[in-house]
Amino acid sequence: MLPAEARIRRSRDFSVALKRGRRAARGGVVVHWAPPSGEAQSPTKPSDAEGQSTARAGFVVSKAVGNAVVRNRVKRRLRHAAAELLRTWPPGTDVVVRATPKAAERDYSQLSRDLAGAVAAARSGRSPNGRGRRSRRPSPQTGAGRDAS
């Protein structure tokens, strides 16, 4: 299992990792890989991201996965699987793992393979957060401006 210090515990840290992290999906999981932020860390980020001695993992299991018993089981299995991989990650790395509804049906060995595969893909993947860049703002304002006058 994962000791508390190896888990992401702040809502802000989750948001940052989900936004910055490179994304990859396998089977029942989606992984967001956020490498240790160089110095480009925004000054508002309060904590110690630099002083971390280990990588950290966080888990998001939504209601769509199942009832409370199912969600707990999925989260515990993911935590166990992440603990085995965690030692190979550079300190300061934040990884958020989201579970999809399919995760409820997978046993531990399948889930473990999903996680390892997704992490490997996200870690080596290029140009992760290309989403949101393209500014598809064709013209809604022009019409609006005309009406306003």
Place this chain on the structure above:
RNA sequence: CGAGUCGGCCAGGCGGCCGCGUCAGUGACGGGUUCGUCGCUGCCGAGGAACGUCCGGACUCCACAGGGCAGGGUGGUUGCCAACGGCAACCCGGGGCGACCCGCGGGAAAGUGCCACAGAAAGCAGACCGCCGACCCCGGUCGGUAAGGGUGAAACGGUGGUGUAAGAGACCACCAGCGCCGCCGGUGACGGCGGCGGCUCGGUAAACCCCACCCGGAGCAAGGUCAAGAGGGGCCGCGAGGUCCUGCGCGAGGGUCCGAGGGCUGCCCGCCCGAAUCCUUCGCGGGUAGACCGCUCGAGCGCGUCGGCGACGGCGCGCCUAGAUGGAUGGCCGCCCGAGACAGAAUCCGGCGUACCGGCCGACUCGUCCC
């Protein structure tokens, strides 16, 4: 043996290794028996429904001179309980051969409303067809009648007779229902027996309402401590300052120095405050997702005994049984059985309701056979 009724209990078990969380002990480090970090060892670590959040409390904060109105809830009786819309026993009504089960089960002669369509008529008076009598030309007019027809969920008791022009509780017998009186039984709801009366007076209160009883509001994201915090006010002091209370800013509009407004968590009476940096309406922006406490020993659980039909209560002995905060139960392996359902604590209790693979124990009923 078969079919069934009621009540209680269990919720896969045993073992090994590696992890996670709280607590305790212990070692090292930091000035450090008390604090912090890291390590080691040990104990403990989800449920009967933890669920839904439908009721009731504990607890916390807010409010509270007094009176009235409004609002909400409950609804057979007697008990149990901290309390309850819960539970027990009993009564009444309904179902079952029976054990037993089901029922929001007060009041409709206190008043109001509603009863669509159909039907003559839907509530207290009346009469469409009809029946009977009288009168005039087929057909109608007037009067009597409510037995028959038809409509409807519901039509002014039912059957038989007397009676009559035709009829009708107009009268008689029995039955059903209602009311009153007396006696007996019961704490009571109510029941039993006897007598009398008028002969009947529709339904709906999970429609308004009446009666009886109960209810202040919000909820642990309650609330408190610390940290941060522009400013404002009270008191003490000559002053420096001290101490307590309060708590974000900007802009625009409105109200006003004796009555604008505010408070008494809905409204009224009544009472109180009231001119400041105040009150009120609208808009914009900022801030909050820091730490700790609350946080688990309690209407607690188990066993025995006594009282009670029972719910439950008294006494004695024993036990301590999760306290997380992105939220602790996972992974690997072995053996056994019937191959294991519904499902995860978040302040804590008592209920109710709902979901659910199966298994065990006890009491009882009906049927069949044997002794």
Place this chain on the structure above:
RNA sequence: GGUCCCGUGGAGCAGUACGGAGUGCUCGCCGCCCUGUCAAGGCGGAGGUCGCGGGUUCAAAUCCCGUCGGGACCG
């Protein structure tokens, strides 16, 4: 964890206080007309277990109880 709200044709709503035939609005769908064609427009039409179960009532989308699903809010 707590407090509330909403389920009605394919979509969005009204109807629910005070029970009386599933009534209505906008869009969508189908057919016809118009046009060389499409859109727009005109005419006509289809389509609903009122989330589900139980109860009260002669009668329930409406009243009562339970249950399922969806959504909002909290200093």
